[in-house]
Each structure stands twice: as structure tokens, then as C-alpha cells.
Amino acid sequence: MHFADALTKATKEKSPVCVGLDPNLQKLPEGISRDPEGMLIFCKGIIDAVKDSACCVKPQLAYFEILGWEGMKVFWETCEYAKENGLLVIADGKRNDIGSTCDAYAEAYLNEESPIDALTVCPYLGTDGIKPFIERCTANEKGIFVLIKTSNPSSGELQDLPIGDEVVHEHMAQIIEGLAAQHIGPETNLSCIGAVVGATYPEELKYLRTLMSHVPFLIPGFGAQGGGKEDVKHGFVPDGTGAVVNSSRGIIFSSSGTDWQDAAGKAAEKMAKELKSLF
């Protein structure tokens, strides 16, 4: 199934909740060892806890790469496990390169056999760094989410620079919309080419939705980073689809005690309920 259609279906069946799998070793709860084995147990436990209320998980590659190749083994096992449990998998790697190197990243994460459904991509290099990913999206029913306006305090240093009557992130949004409109799913009006737009800048989020009408949004910054449900509302298209909202710490580290799994499950359910009440 086309990625946008699969995402829309999962959003409707469950919720627009994306659970960020950021298995920060220092924060793993009581009773979980701070090594590859512990990391896998933790990630699988979170997946078990959230699989009925979240539509997708977003494993953050940095936390796996910190354990070298053994961490990468856990990363792939985590992705496989999430897939087996009916979750869409968005690998958060913010990868970016050009030519045959970009092609290597695309093949690494979005090949036909990959348990990963979509990858986050950084656009600093221009469309040379995006097109090889799009080829894999089309061939293998995968997706990408391109960074447009990120949730962090310094995001404006580059992304808000004024160019003529607009700012950098608006310009990038129009480039992405132009590419996205060429790759629409047969059952939705949405593309396999998505955008990352932070919940912490609600005015920009609202305006970017008008600039990128075919683009699914991945919205970070909800919960621990400060974004609330009213902030993310305008990231959706009018029927309540077209966006997934990510929470990492706010769900996975809800409790540092032995009840961590139960607490994560409840936090995901609460967030799902909150978001569904918007539409």
C-alpha cells in the first residue's frame, strides 16, 4: 500500500500518535540493564504497551548508534518487532547526502525488504539529497519526512532567515510540496513525501499546512517539549488525517519504576484520546 494511504488508514483505525523510541541509556527504568540487551527489552516492552493506541513508532537512530554495531543490531530488531506488531515504523535518522551516497542511504533504510516504512531526511543539500529517497518511496511503497521547521529553540537561525517576502522554511516547504504533489496515494490526497514541522511553532505550523496541502506532517515537540493539542490541531488536514504527532520522553519515560510499561501504555492512550477529541 502507498505510504500515505497506509499512514491514513493507521491514523483512522488507531490514532495520530507516534511514539518516539529514544532509548537513552541514562534514563532506562529500574530493572533494565544499560546495555544492548536491556535496550531491546525496553523497546519491545514499549511497543507491546503502545501498539493498540499508537499508529506508529519513531526509533531515533542516535540512541542505537551510541552502542556501535551492537546498538544497530538492536535498532533493526526493534524495527522488525514493531512491524510484526502492526505498527508503522518511521526511522528518525535525518540522513542527507548526494548522488550514489544518498542512494546508499535510501537503499539501506528503504529497500524492499526493510521493516522501516519511512525515514526522516534533512534538506540542506537541496533536491539532489532528496530525489534518491523518492525513487525508493515510489518503488517500494515507502515514505520520507523532510525537515522543514523543527521544534528546537535555535531552528530559526537558518530556517527563519528572510528571503524576499518569505523565509527559508516557507521556501523549502514549496519545494517539497512541488515534489509531493507528483506522488499522491491512490486512496488519499496525500503524498509519500512528508514534512517535519514542530508543534512548538503553532503559527508556522498553521501556515505551512496551507503551503503543503499534499504533504503528511510528522509533528515533534508535543508534551515534554511544550506543544499542546491546540498547537498541533492545524497540522492536520480538515478530516483529521494528514499528520502524526510524536511524543518520546512524555510516553516512554512516564515512569522510572518497575511499572514503566503500564505507565507508557496509559500515557499513549491518554494522548490518543486527546488528539482524537480534536476532530
Added chain:
Amino acid sequence: MHFADALTKATKEKSPVCVGLDPNLQKLPEGISRDPEGMLIFCKGIIDAVKDSACCVKPQLAYFEILGWEGMKVFWETCEYAKENGLLVIADGKRNDIGSTCDAYAEAYLNEESPIDALTVCPYLGTDGIKPFIERCTANEKGIFVLIKTSNPSSGELQDLPIGDEVVHEHMAQIIEGLAAQHIGPETNLSCIGAVVGATYPEELKYLRTLMSHVPFLIPGFGAQGGGKEDVKHGFVPDGTGAVVNSSRGIIFSSSGTDWQDAAGKAAEKMAKELKSLF
């Protein structure tokens, strides 16, 4: 030793040649198997061949990630082997994230025990995505190279956008120079914070050198991508230090036959001679 001092020393003792380790499976020479084992044999063979004429190698993470965790095992073994053989190691990962995730990438690649000396970093997220790396550079005598003006055809789509009297990459250059000037090596006038500036835009390279007087340059795009020795000349500081020039395909795939190692060694020597003749 401070990264800029180590880079300067290696440049003077050997040459400013950086050999890009892009072990593209499809291009591995005759007799090398297209699997993790073959990849490691190839990378070690190239290191043996270039270690006397090049100051550093630049393993490109994408080509290792394509083989999953087994590829990452080869990546770390390659970095260790390069280090043991007296080469500086620049991991080309173009990593970028914020907060504790950025910290995880910094710890993953630039920790105290890491065989990696420097990492390439993408600045789309602003200084939030750079400062955690700088902390590791300072604490562990490591370096970073931040993408400023890249060598690819579409680099201008974002990097050349006009903002007032300047363009995006000039603005980013000034931010990086501001950070770099605070982290100068005791023996050189250069920082542990470097920049990636492509050989394929020689005018920009020349101007960016004036904007970033404390910043070591990593210059890709030499050879196969079209940059020649006169193009890269102005990337150096006047005494012929302050830059390393990368060639990947032009060296490592000089021959697809069984003489690949010999051919790579000769190509690296030739390039070293060319660059040294500039000063």
C-alpha cells in the same frame, strides 16, 4: 593533541590528501566479495595503500549502513585500522539533531575512546544541533566539519538563497566562524570546528576562506566530481595548511582489476604531489 594541530601536523608531514572510503558494493574490484568481509578487506587494503601519502581517510557511513549492523561492525573496524596505521579519521555521517539526541550522536562518534577524530555535521537545525558536538571536541580533542557550501549541483537551492546582501551559506559561514574562533588550537591559528566547502564552486571557496579565517576546510569534489588543483588552492590558508582535499572514487576505484591496491596507492601519491606543488 588539539584536532586542528593534529590535522596541521599530518598535512605538513604527509599531504592535504583525504581519501574517501566509499566502499560501494557494486564497484568493489575483481576478487573482492560483495559482503561485509569483502568490504573490510577492501577498506584495509586501501588504507595500507594510501597511509604514507594521505593525512586522513573519510569513511562514508552510508556505504556501511547499507549492510545493516554487520556493515557498522566493518565501519568501526575500518576506523580502528586507519587509526592504528597513523591516519586521522573523519567519519562522514552528516549527523544532525538537537538536545539529548544530538548529545547521543556526539557521544556515539566523538567519545574519548573513539578511533574517530572528526565527524561531518549538517547545520539545518541551527546551533542547537552543533553545540553538543563542540562539547565533545573540547573534552576529547576531536573535531567537526559543518556543511556550508556543498559540491553538488543542487546545493544552491537552499545554500545560495539571498538574504539581504548575502546568501545563506555566507550567513552560516559567519555563525561557524564565530563558534570556531573560540576553540583555537595552541599551536595553530585554527579551530577544531571545520567546514565542508566544495571544490566545484571555486569562487565561493575563495570568498568563504576570507569569512572563516579560523576554520579548517574539508574540500570534497576534487577529481571525479570535477574540481582541479587550481580550484582548491584558495581553500588553504597562506602557508598551505588549513584544508584537506577529499577524493573518493578517483583514488579507491582507480582500477577494477586485481591491481586495485597498487592503483589506489599511485593515485593518492599523484594527488599528494599535485597539491603539494601549490605551495
